[in-house]
Amino acid sequence: xxxxxxxxxxxxVRNEALNGSEVxxxxxxxxxxxxxxxxxxxxxxxxxxxxxxxxxRERGFSEQRxxxxxxxxxxxxxxxxxMSYLVTAWTQRxxxxxRLLDQLLRCFLKYDALPDELVVGPLAETGLAVPLxxxxxxxxxxxxxxxxxALGGELKPSLDIxxxxxxxxGIVYEAGPPASEGTHVDMADFAGGAADVGRHQHKAPxxxxxxxxxxxxx
Numbered sequence: 001x002x003x004x005x006x007x008x009x010x011x012x013v014r015n016e017a018l019n020g021s022e023v024x025x026x027x028x029x030x031x032x033x034x035x036x037x038x039x040x041x042x043x044x045x046x047x048x049x050x051x052x053x054x055x056x057r058e059r060g061f062s063e064q065r066x067x068x069x070x071x072x073x074x075x076x077x078x079x080x081x082x083m084s085y086l087v088t089a090w091t092q093r094x095x096x097x098x099r100l101l102d103q104l105l106r107c108f109l110k111y112d113a114l115p116d117e118l119v120v121g122p123l124a125e126t127g128l129a130v131p132l133x134x135x136x137x138x139x140x141x142x143x144x145x146x147x148x149x150a151l152g153g154e155l156k157p158s159l160d161i162x163x164x165x166x167x168x169x170g171i172v173y174e175a176g177p178p179a180s181e182g183t184h185v186d187m188a189d190f191a192g193g194a195a196d197v198g199r200h201q202h203k204a205p206x207x208x209x210x211x212x213x214x215x216x217x218x
Contacts, residue, residue, distance in 0.1 A: 006047075041090065078126045080165065112131060
């Protein structure tokens with residue numbers, strides 16, 4: 001699933017943001033060593049965080065029916081995972097980097113989700129859209145400066161791209177065979193014998209009919 005997201009982002013960047021230019025697209029961690037080895041203009045898309053979007057978690061199951069119309073299997077609802085990418089431009093001049101970032105921002109702003117033609121393989125198994133956001137504020141428990149500190153580099157202008165990918169859990173429950181008989185009510189007692197309802201019920205004696213002033217009728 002992650003490989004399909006990488007491929008989709010690479011296609012968007014190369015075909016729309018870069019317009020077929022010779023700028024390279026890289027997914028390596030942009031560390032100091034990586035930056036020192038870079039010798040060509042590059043757009044870096046670094047996947048730095050993967051976590052479940054628990055607000056999208058759903059309960060229940062989806063049912064899969066066979067050709068006979070009966071339910072054969074049940075699956076739990078897909079889980080949704082946020083894939084966060086740190087997008088940076090690397091050239092010899094800051095002005096060129098800013099132009100690249102502008103092109104990238106305009107490219108991603110066109111889409112609320114990955115285009116359908118780029119949603120393939122395991123990413124397409126759920127049949128759901130794959131939302132995309134750009135430049136949203138980071139969660140309170142994470143700052144971009146912390147990401148750069150972990151990479152050992154200096155803070156650099158960047159875009160934060162978040163893909164929310166629906167993921168099939170792979171869990172499948174086999175459904176039982178369809179019912180072949182109607183509802184049957186068993187009135188057997190706990191010992192297994194047939195219950196004699198009339199024998200076990202205690203009937204109250206009939207209430208005598210009273211005449212005037214409480215006397216029995218003559």
